[in-house]
Amino acid sequence: MFKKDFTNIKKNSYDQLVRKCYLEILGREPDESGFNHYVNQLNTGTISAAQLPDKLKDSIEYKHEPKNFLQQNPEQNFSKIPILMYHEISDQNHPLCVSPEAFRKQMQLLKDQNYEAISLTKLKKIIDNREDTVEKLIVITFDDGCSGVYSNAYSILKNNNFTATIYVVPAWIENNGISFEGQISTYMSWKKLKEISDHGFDIGSHTFSHKWLVTLENNELKKELDLGDESIKDNLGLDVKHFCYPYGSFNEQIQKMVIDRYDTAVSTIKNFSKINGAYSRQWVMRDTSLDDFRKILTYDSTTV
Secondary structure, three states: OOHHHHOOOOHHHHHHHHHHHHHHHHOOOOOHHHHHHHHHHHHOOOOOHHHHHHHHHOOHHHHHOOOOHHHHOOOOOHHHOOEEEEOEEOOOOOOOEEOHHHHHHHHHHHHHOOEEEOOHHHHHHHHHHOOOOOOEEEEEEEEEOEHHHHHHHHHHHHHOOOOOEEEEOHHHHOOOOOOOOOOOOOEOOHHHHHHHHHOOOEEEEOOOOOOOHHHOOHHHHHHHHHHHHHHHHHHHOOOOOEEEOHHHOOOHHHHHHHHHHOOEEEEEEEOOOEEOOEEEEEEOOOOOOHHHHHHHOOOOOOOO
C-alpha cells in the first residue's frame, strides 16, 4: 500500500520517507543506524523509494523487534487512528459536498461501532506518548469553514457527542478575498464559529486567504500565517494550535515553519501516517458509499 505514494519521492525527502516507513511499519522512530543505513541506500540508488517499505518488512527489525506495536497490538496502535477529511455537508451536487443524510449515516455507523471522536490535541498527546488503547478513536476535520458544517453537521455531531476541528480562512469569512474557482459554499460567520468553539470544537487555521504556500516568498508566507492566526485570535479569542495546508501544498521549509508555530498540522495525503507537521487524512467525498466509509476506517484500506 506504500508504493503508490513513494514512487516519486525526491532525494531531499528521503529522511522523511525513512521516518514515515518506520512509523507505519514498525510503529516507532528509526534508530540512528537504521536511519543512516536506509537514507544512504536511497541516496546511492541501491534501493528506490518504492522498494523501501518491502525492504523494511524483510528486515530483522520488523521480524524480531520486541516492541513492535503493530505486531503485538494490531487493533490498538496510535498510528491506526483515522483522521477524516470533510469539506461541506450539503445537498449540492459537488464532489466535496457530502449530503446531510449520508453524513448522518456515517456518524451513526461510528456511534454503533463504539468510536469516540477525539480532538487533535488529544491525538497529539497519544502520539507523543506512544500510547496504545483499547478504545476505538477517530478524529473528524472540516476544511474551509463552510456554512453547511454549522447548519447540517453541527447538530448531528452534538447528538452523537462527537467533537471536530474546523479549519477556517478568515478572508473568505470577511469577504476580503475571493474564494477558489468553483466555490461550493458560503462560509460560517465568526458568531457561528464562536458558538461551535464554545461547545468544545477546535478552530484551526487554513491560512488567511488560502494561497498556494509553495509559491510565496518567505515574507508573504509569514504574513499569510500571521494574519490567519491574528484574525482567529481577534474574533474568537483563541490561540491557534492546529493548521491545515491550503490545497495540501507544502515543502520541507514550510513544514518546518508550521511545526514551529502549531501543535498539529494536517495534509491531504490519503493514509494513516502521523508525521509531525503533516498528519495524513482519509477523504470523505460525495461519492463515498457507506461501505467505502467503513473501509477507510481501517488501517489496511488507505487507497479507498
